[in-house]
Each structure stands twice: as structure tokens, then as C-alpha cells.
Amino acid sequence: MPSFEQERFENGGRRELWLSLLFLLLAGVLIALPSRAQEQVATALRSTVLSPFLLMQESLVQTRIRAEDVADLQERLDAAAATLAAQSTLREENERLRDLLQLRERAGPDFRSASVLRSGIRGSESMLLLDVGGRDGVAVNDPVVTAQGLVGLIRESGSSRSVAMDWTHPDFSVSVMTLDGGAFGMVEPRSGAFREEDRLILTGVPYYTTLDPGTAVVTSGRGSVYPRGILVGTIQELASTEAGWMRSYWLQPAVRPAGVNQVLVLTGDPASGSAEDETGLEGLWFDPEPEPDTAGVGPDGGAR
Amino acid sequence: MRPDWGYRAILVALPLLHFTLHVGLGLERGAPDLLAVGLLLLARELRTGTAAGVGFMLGLLEDAFSLLAFGANALACTLLGIVGSRSRELFLGESVFFLVSYLFLGTWLRGALHWLLSGDEVRSGAAVSLLINGPVDAAYATAVGVALLFVTGAWRTDPRN
Numbered sequence: 001m002p003s004f005e006q007e008r009f010e011n012g013g014r015r016e017l018w019l020s021l022l023f024l025l026l027a028g029v030l031i032a033l034p035s036r037a038q039e040q041v042a043t044a045l046r047s048t049v050l051s052p053f054l055l056m057q058e059s060l061v062q063t064r065i066r067a068e069d070v071a072d073l074q075e076r077l078d079a080a081a082a083t084l085a086a087q088s089t090l091r092e093e094n095e096r097l098r099d100l101l102q103l104r105e106r107a108g109p110d111f112r113s114a115s116v117l118r119s120g121i122r123g124s125e126s127m128l129l130l131d132v133g134g135r136d137g138v139a140v141n142d143p144v145v146t147a148q149g150l151v152g153l154i155r156e157s158g159s160s161r162s163v164a165m166d167w168t169h170p171d172f173s174v175s176v177m178t179l180d181g182g183a184f185g186m187v188e189p190r191s192g193a194f195r196e197e198d199r200l201i202l203t204g205v206p207y208y209t210t211l212d213p214g215t216a217v218v219t220s221g222r223g224s225v226y227p228r229g230i231l232v233g234t235i236q237e238l239a240s241t242e243a244g245w246m247r248s249y250w251l252q253p254a255v256r257p258a259g260v261n262q263v264l265v266l267t268g269d270p271a272s273g274s275a276e277d278e279t280g281l282e283g284l285w286f287d288p289e290p291e292p293d294t295a296g297v298g299p300d301g302g303a304r
Numbered sequence: 305m306r307p308d309w310g311y312r313a314i315l316v317a318l319p320l321l322h323f324t325l326h327v328g329l330g331l332e333r334g335a336p337d338l339l340a341v342g343l344l345l346l347a348r349e350l351r352t353g354t355a356a357g358v359g360f361m362l363g364l365l366e367d368a369f370s371l372l373a374f375g376a377n378a379l380a381c382t383l384l385g386i387v388g389s390r391s392r393e394l395f396l397g398e399s400v401f402f403l404v405s406y407l408f409l410g411t412w413l414r415g416a417l418h419w420l421l422s423g424d425e426v427r428s429g430a431a432v433s434l435l436i437n438g439p440v441d442a443a444y445a446t447a448v449g450v451a452l453l454f455v456t457g458a459w460r461t462d463p464r465n
Contacts (some may be wrong), residue, residue, distance in 0.1 A: 019353025120332025
């Protein structure tokens with residue numbers, strides 16, 4: 001290591017001490033800032049000094065996506081086309097029956113496909129940086145999903161990027177129900193000894209309702225954040241019981257955030273659904289009292 | 305003798321490389337903590353207040369990606385800068401053994417400080433963080449940091465020592 005000059009504390013020592021204390025104080029202030037202010041500082045840094053690094057990862061992710069195996073994509077396209085062809089008669093029949101019952105068509109949710117950018121920096125757990133933002137129609141509290149199920153929701157939306165928190169975040173909670181609508185409850189994260197051991201817990205299940213392992217748990221649509229019918233996880237085992245009152249169950253999460261590279265951001269406004277809504281989203285976002293035989297996920301992955 | 309410019313250039317390049325590997329290339333935990341290595345080496349070249357300022361700025365940049373423990377990196381790196389700068393008073397090491405020990409302990413200390421400053425909701429168990437992940441991460445960062453210094457020729461032991 002090259003040599004150095006000893007600091008002359010008899011001359012500048014006091015100034016250095018005050019300077020050190022000032023920076024320590026500033027760092028302390030950062031920790032004490034309200035979360036809104038912290039997010040503003042973080043956004044400012046990400047959109048200026050750190051922007052080149054994020055742009056580099058964005059371009060790398062895009063390149064990787066473009067370089068995906070074409071044959072694999074073709075295979076998936078063929079499979080999707082075959083499924084669609086097989087369902088076309090069912091669809092016609094469904095439309096006819098809907099006409100007879102005078103039911104309106106339900107539109108699928110609006111969504112934006114997004115790539116997940118990762119920083120891998122200490123403290124960035126539970127956070128997903130997405131390459132879509134306000135100009136793509138992404139707003140705060142939009143749900144983030146994959147084909148496997150719920151990932152989290154948008155926490156902060158910039159013009160071209162957004163920050164999402166996944167379900168491992170301590171603030172995450174979602175109102176859920178079983179697929180048959182037989183039990184409702186709230187799902188929250190519980191951290192494990194390792195990040196990989198983080199899992200979900202379903203609380204508030206009535207004491208006399210028992211759920212078998214493997215039972216699918218989906219969003220209930222209550223709370224006007226998450227649309228109904230997104231898979232959250234499956235029942236793993238009983239966590240605890242409050243005698244005569246309620247039960248809690250451990251859930252096997254449907255999605256492990258660490259393995260997520262591509263997500264969908266659902267951009268519709270779940271609270272705006274109404275009978276007169278021209279978007280036709282009524283019943284998709286808001287159906288707080290599901291009928292047991294109609295609740296759940298349709299064959300297209302959307303809520304029925 | 306003042307440090308040569310090649311050495312200083314490497315010290316500045318280490319944090320840049322850190323962000324390139326972690327954020328630019330998205331290598332996550334596959335990339336070493338070169339920010340701590342760069343800060344530890346820089347701190348020994350700077351006055352205490354300046355080292356604290358550099359640590360604060362570098363930590364703040366890391367905190368831009370931290371939803372759960374904002375400010376923890378800034379405070380940890382500020383403290384690390386101060387400790388690194390003040391370490392000159394205690395250790396006048398110029399040997400490879402000193403370099404390796406200094407970087408290993410400093411990088412581990414950085415992780416430990418961040419663990420302490422993060423909230424209960426964020427941090428995993430003390431044993432896992434401080435006794436398993438911490439030493440492994442520190443050893444990895446030290447090995448890569450020392451290798452970089454030797455490969456680039458930035459490290460030259462003073463022949464007088």
C-alpha cells in the first residue's frame with residue numbers, strides 16, 4: 001500500500017472531527033426521515049447519478065429477452081394456438097348463454113409487461129425495480145403478478161421506472177379467500193432465518209373452518225387494491241389456533257420473488273369498477289360477496 | 305512519499321466497478337462488495353472528515369436501492385470511513401498480510417454495522433448474518449480486491465518496509 005501523510009490533528013483535527021460528526025448526523029437524519037421523503041431522495045439518486053447503471057441493466061435485460069430461444073417461443077405459441085382453437089366452441093357457447101342471460105362481457109385486466117431490474121445491494125431485499133413507469137400507465141398500488149401468481153404491488157412510480165415491493169416486505173398484506181369462497185382471511189409475510197425461508201401466513205380463518213394442505217388461496221378483491229382471483233399460495237400446514245376463535249395457516253407462496261425476471265403490472269383501477277363502467281371491469285375488480293360455485297380463477301388465468 | 309495516481313485511480317474505480325457489477329450487470333450476491341474495499345483503501349489516504357464524507361456519499365448511493373433500511377448504508381459507510389481513516393493511527397501496515405486483514409475485517413465490519421442499523425423486520429438472524437454470510441462475503445470481497453490491486457499493478461509494497 002502506498003505510504004501516506006499522518007493527519008496533523010494539532011492543526012486540522014478539530015475541523016475533521018466536526019466534519020465527521022456532521023456526516024454522522026446527516027446519516028442519522030436519513031434514517032429518521034419519513035418514508036415518503038426517503039423515497040424521494042432515493043428516486044432522485046436513481047434518476048440521476050445511478051441512471052447509467054440502471055440503463056446498462058435495462059439494455060442487458062432487453063438483449064437477453066431478444067436472444068431467447070426462438071424455437072421455445074414458437075413451441076409456446078403453437079401450444080397457445082392449439083388451446084385457443086380447442087376453446088373456440090366453448091367461447092361461442094359462453095357468449096350465446098351470456099346473451100340469453102343478458103350478461104355483459106368481462107374484459108381482461110389491462111396490464112403492462114415489465115422486466116425486473118435487480119441491484120443486489122445490501123438492504124434492497126423485498127424491492128423490485130421495474131422498467132415501466134407512469135408513462136406506461138403504471139401507478140402506485142398497481143398489483144404485480146406473474147403467470148404463477150401474486151408478486152406484490154407498485155410502491156413508487158417514476159416516468160419510466162417504478163419500484164415495487166414483493167410479498168416479503170413487512171408492509172405487505174392482502175385479503176384472500178379459498179377458491180371455493182369457503183374461507184376468507186388476511187395473508188402477511190413472516191421472515192425466516194434466511195431470506196429464502198420467508199413465507200406467508202394466512203390469519204383470520206374461522207376456528208371451525210379447516211383447510212387441507214394444498215388448498216389454493218387467491219385474492220378476494222376486498223380492499224380495492226388487488227383484483228379477485230390471483231393465486232397467492234397454497235395451504236402448507238396449520239400454524240396456530242386461538243381456541244374457539246380462529247386459525248392461522250402457513251402458505252406455500254405461489255411465487256418466489258428471487259426467481260422472478262418478468263412480471264405483469266395490472267394497470268386498471270380496481271376501485272373504479274361499477275355497473276355503468278364502460279371498461280367492463282365490474283365484477284373483475286370488485287365482487288366482495290362471491291358465490292361459492294363461481295369464485296376462483298378462470299381457465300384463462302383471470303378472475304371469473 | 306505520496307500515493308501514486310495509478311493507485312488512486314484504482315481506488316476511485318472500485319466503487320464504480322461495484323455499481324457496474326451489482327446494478328449495471330445485475331449480478332446481485334455474485335458480485336463482491338467492492339464498495340467497502342474501495343472505501344477502506346480510500347479512507348487511509350484521506351483525512352477523517354473527508355473519509356466520512358466519501359463514506360456518506362457512497363452509502364447514500366447504495367441506499368437508493370434500499371426500501372427497507374434507508375440510511376443504514378450511509379451511516380455504516382460513514383462510520384467505516386472514519387474507522388478506516390483513523391486506523392492509520394493504530395496500524396502502519398504496508399504488508400500483504402496487513403492489507404488482507406484490514407480489508408477482511410473492514411468489509412465484515414461494514415456488513416455488521418449495516419445489520420445493526422437495519423430494523424428488526426429486515427435483518428435475518430445474527431448468527432447467519434454475522435458468522436456465516438458476513439465472513440464469506442468479506443473473504444470474497446477481500447480476495448477480489450487484493451487480486452485487482454495486484455493485477456493492475458496498483459499495489460506496490462514500499463521497499464523501505
